[in-house]
Amino acid sequence: MEVKVLQNVLKVNDSLAARNRELFNSKKVFAIDMMSSPGAGKTTLLEETAKKLAGKIRFGVIEGDLATAADAERIARQDVPVLQINTGKGCHLDANQIQSALEHFNLDQLEVLFIENVGNLVCPAEFDLGQHTKVLLLSTPEGDDKPEKYPVMFRQCSTILINKVDLLPYVPFDMAKVKKQIKDIHPQAHVIEISCRTGDGLEQWVDWIENQLEEFSKQK
Numbered sequence: 001m002e003v004k005v006l007q008n009v010l011k012v013n014d015s016l017a018a019r020n021r022e023l024f025n026s027k028k029v030f031a032i033d034m035m036s037s038p039g040a041g042k043t044t045l046l047e048e049t050a051k052k053l054a055g056k057i058r059f060g061v062i063e064g065d066l067a068t069a070a071d072a073e074r075i076a077r078q079d080v081p082v083l084q085i086n087t088g089k090g091c092h093l094d095a096n097q098i099q100s101a102l103e104h105f106n107l108d109q110l111e112v113l114f115i116e117n118v119g120n121l122v123c124p125a126e127f128d129l130g131q132h133t134k135v136l137l138l139s140t141p142e143g144d145d146k147p148e149k150y151p152v153m154f155r156q157c158s159t160i161l162i163n164k165v166d167l168l169p170y171v172p173f174d175m176a177k178v179k180k181q182i183k184d185i186h187p188q189a190h191v192i193e194i195s196c197r198t199g200d201g202l203e204q205w206v207d208w209i210e211n212q213l214e215e216f217s218k219q220k
């Protein structure tokens with residue numbers, strides 16, 4: 001019985017996500033779901049992305065956290081349109097929340113929408129939001145066993161950013177081991193090493209966004 005209830009919840013979520021995706025497509029907005037453990041650097045990366053994309057690509061951000069508007073305030077300081085969703089006890093965003101959030105954006109003015117999901121390596125993987133692609137951040141202090149311990153998340157994300165590479169001299173993190181785990185779980189995943197602190201790899205990240213947007217625009 002419990003399984004049936006869960007299936008219904010996911011079914012309703014999937015149909016709302018499909019509607020969100022139709023809206024994104026009709027407005028020509030490329031939507032990216034950003035996921036990671038708490039503190040891996042999602043908001044910092046979006047702040048740095050805003051600096052790099054200023055005047056190039058018009059984007060907005062939906063922030064998901066249990067409580068506070070702290071992340072949305074950080075993004076707003078970059079002059080990027082942003083809306084904070086507080087999930088209360090919820091450990092992930094869902095399609096219904098995104099649908100409500102979208103009413104607060106002028107999608108005609110946007111080319112890309114980043115959705116920063118609640119920090120969690122498990123639950124966000126289960127819920128389609130209507131995004132076109134999912135990006136995962138793994139940061140070096142989290143340890144080098146995460147891909148094999150959280151395979152569902154790593155399998156779902158088209159691109160995996162390994163953040164905080166500036167900390168490699170100080171934390172036990174075997175990059176080759178992590179890349180091997182990712183290859184075993186998701187051979188097609190695109191991996192980029194970055195540091196939001198030093199800026200390493202951020203050009204590659206911005207190139208990735210530009211290429212994705214170009215491919216998306218061709219489809220319309």
Ligand SMILES: Nc1nc2c(ncn2[C@@H]2O[C@H](COP(=O)(O)OP(=O)(O)OP(=O)(O)O)[C@@H](O)[C@H]2O)c(=O)[nH]1
Nearest residue numbers: 037038039040041042043044119163164195196197
């Ligand atoms: N050394 C180092 N610290 C970083 C880097 N990127 C982010 N941080 C720090 O990591 C901490 C967490 O960063 P956030 O961007 O708030 O992480 P988050 O993933 O948005 O966190 P939640 O929203 O709580 O899930 C902050 O103190 C950042 O300054 C990096 O590349 N190197």
Ligand SMILES: [Mg+2]
Nearest residue numbers: 042043071116
């Ligand atoms: Mg954040």
